[in-house]
Amino acid sequence: MSQSNRVRWGVIGLGWFGEVHADNLAEIPEIELAALCTRRPERLNEIGERLGVNRRYTDYRELLADTEIDVVSITTHINDHRDIAIDALRSGKHVLLEKPMAPTVADCEQIVEVANNAKGFFMVGHICRFDPRVTIAKQAIDEGRIGKIISMHARRNLSKAIGQTVLDDISALMGDGIHDADLMLWFSQANVSTVYAQEVHPGQNKFPDGGWSIARLDNGAVAVVESVWHLPESTPYAIDARLEVIGTEGALYINCGEAGLTIHDARGVKMPDTMYWPRPFGNYFGVLKEELCYFANCVRNSEAPDRITPAESCAAVAWMEAATESAQTGSVITF
Secondary structure (H helix, E strand, O other): OOOOOOEEEEEEOOOHHHHHHHHHHHOOOOEEEEEEEOOOHHHHHHHHHHHOOOEEEOOHHHHHOOOOOOEEEEOOOHHHHHHHHHHHHHOOOEEEEEOOOOOOHHHHHHHHHHHHOOOOOEEEEOHHHHOHHHHHHHHHHHOOOOOOEEEEEEEEEOEHHHHHHHOOOOOHHHHHHHHHHHHHHHHHOOOEEEEEEEEEOOOOOOOOOEEEEEEEEOOOOEEEEEEEOOEOOOOOEOOEEEEEEEEOOOEEEEEOOOOOOOEEEOOEEEEOOOOOOOOHHHOOOOHHHHHHHHHHHHHHHOOOOOOOOHHHHHHHHHHHHHHHHHHHHOOOEEO
16 A cells, blocks of 8 residues: 555446446545556546546556556456456455456356455445445344344336446346345345246347346245336436345335435436435545445455455355346246
C-alpha cells in the first residue's frame, strides 16, 4: 500500500458496472483509484480523464504487472472471469471479482484452487450480503426468531428495456437469480439436493429473459428463485426484488423493490434505487460502497474476508448452472 495507507486499486473492465465501481472507488478517502483497464482506448481515455487516473491499460496483464497496484476489481464479461481472476491471483494482487464467479462450476473450482494458494485475498462481490435489510434478516434467522426454515421464495425482476441490454451476455437466472440462490443458502446454511427449473425466452436476445427454479435443500426446505427481465418498459421499479422466508416459528419479508421513494412527474411514476449505488447531489453512497470499503479494510488490516467465502459463491453458481441444465432438458438435477 501507499505511504498514506490508502489501498491502491485498479479496475479491469469498464462497461456500465465497471464505471460504477470506478466512480465509487474514486470517492472513498481510504482508497486510491490508481489504474483502469479496458480493451477500448476511447472508453479508457474517457473514464481516465474524467476521474483523473493516469495509469491506463488496454491489456489487463500489463495492469497486473504494475507493482503500484494492491487490489483489482474484475468487472468484465462473465466468460472472461476465470482467466483474468487466475492471472490476477497469480500476480499477487488482492482480487474482488464481480458475481457470478464464473459461468460453470468447473471454472469456479479452478479459480478457487488458485485462490487457496495465492498471496492476495479473494472475494466474489455478492453485493446483497452487504444490504442492511438482508444482514438484519440473517441476524434474526441466526437468533432463531423464525425457527427452522421450511420455505423460501424470491423474485428479482427487471424491465425488458434493461434485459435487452444484458441478455446477450447472461441469462436472467444466472445474472440475477444467483443473488437469491446465494442468500437462501446463506440463510439456511443448507446445501442443494435437487433442482428443477423452467425458462421463458420471449425476447430476441441470446439468453432466456426469465426463469423459475425450485430447489430442495438437504435440511428439507423448499427454495424458489424467480428472475424475469421482461417487465414492461414503463414499470416503476428500478428492480422488483422481494424475498420471503417462512420458518416453523415465524416468517420474514425483505422488500428491495419499494425503496422508500416514489417520484411521479410528467414522465410517469418511478421508484429509483435508494440503497445500492444512489448518487444524490453527485456523490455515491450505499451498499456497493460498503462492499468496497469492507474489502479495502480487509486488505489494510491483513484480515481475510469472511462475509462470503469462495465455496459459498461457487455453490450459488452450481445451483444456477443446474437450473439451466434442468430448463434445457426438462429433468430434475440431483446433486
